[in-house]
Amino acid sequence: MQFWLKVSRGIDAFTxxxxxxxxxxxxxATLLSAVNALVRKMFNVGSNAWLEAQWYLYAAAFLLAAALTLRNNExxxxxxxxxxxxxxxxxxxDLVGIVFMMxxxxxxxxxxxxxxxxxAYVSGEMSSNSGGLIRWPVYLMIPVGFSLLLLQGVSEAIKRIAFLKGALPSPFVKESDEIRSPDGVEGAQ
Structure with missing residues (x-):
C-alpha cells in the first residue's frame, strides 16, 4: 500500500x-482583459485576438484547476x-463515484x-472571427485537463482504499489543512 500512496503523493504534486x-x-487573463478594455476605451482600438486570448486563458485555467479542486476535496x-x-x-x-462515474x-x-x-491541429483551424486565433491550443486543453482529472481521480481512489484499509488517517484533508514538517514530509494537522 505504501507504494500506491507514494504514487498518489506524486500525482498530488503534479496536480x-x-x-x-x-x-x-x-x-x-485578468491583466489582458484590463489592458484590452483600456486600449479599447482610450484609443478606440480593439482586437478579436485579444478577446479570444482572454477566453483561451480562462478555459485553460478552468480545465487545469479542475484536478486541484478534486484534490482539495472542494x-x-x-x-x-x-x-x-x-x-x-x-x-x-467516493470510491464508487470515482470508479464508476468520474x-x-x-x-x-x-x-x-x-x-x-x-x-484542428492538422488543419490549422482558425477562429471564424476577423483577426481570430488558431484553435488547436484551446482544444488541446480539453484532453490535458481531463487527463489531469483522470490522474487525480486515481490518486483519490488510492487514498480512499488506503483509508478503508487503515493505512491513511483521512482522505478528506484539504491542501490548505496540510502542513510541511522540517524534513519535508507532508501531514495533516
Missing part, C-alpha cells in the same frame, strides 16, 4: 503544479446527504477530444 499554473493564467457533491454518513461510508461512496467520463471525454484536437 498542485498545474493548479499553480492555473492561478497565473487567471492573473494573465468539488461539487451533495454534502447535505454525504455528511450524514460515517467517514468509512463516505469513503465507499473515471469513465474522463476516459470518454479523452476518447472524443483527442481526435477533435488533432483535426
Amino acid at each position: 498542485r503544479f498545474f493548479g499553480r499554473l492555473a492561478m497565473w493564467l487567471i492573473l494573465a 468539488h461539487v457533491r451533495i454534502d447535505i446527504l454525504i455528511s450524514r454518513f460515517s467517514p468509512r461510508t463516505q469513503a465507499w461512496m 473515471l469513465p467520463v474522463c476516459l470518454g471525454v479523452l476518447y472524443f477530444s483527442l481526435p477533435f484536437f488533432w483535426q
Whole structure:
C-alpha cells in the first residue's frame, strides 16, 4: 500500500503544479482583459485576438484547476446527504463515484477530444472571427485537463482504499489543512 500512496503523493504534486499554473493564467487573463478594455476605451482600438486570448486563458485555467479542486476535496457533491454518513461510508461512496462515474467520463471525454484536437491541429483551424486565433491550443486543453482529472481521480481512489484499509488517517484533508514538517514530509494537522 505504501507504494500506491507514494504514487498518489506524486500525482498530488503534479496536480498542485498545474493548479499553480492555473492561478497565473487567471492573473494573465485578468491583466489582458484590463489592458484590452483600456486600449479599447482610450484609443478606440480593439482586437478579436485579444478577446479570444482572454477566453483561451480562462478555459485553460478552468480545465487545469479542475484536478486541484478534486484534490482539495472542494468539488461539487451533495454534502447535505454525504455528511450524514460515517467517514468509512463516505469513503465507499467516493470510491464508487470515482470508479464508476468520474473515471469513465474522463476516459470518454479523452476518447472524443483527442481526435477533435488533432483535426484542428492538422488543419490549422482558425477562429471564424476577423483577426481570430488558431484553435488547436484551446482544444488541446480539453484532453490535458481531463487527463489531469483522470490522474487525480486515481490518486483519490488510492487514498480512499488506503483509508478503508487503515493505512491513511483521512482522505478528506484539504491542501490548505496540510502542513510541511522540517524534513519535508507532508501531514495533516
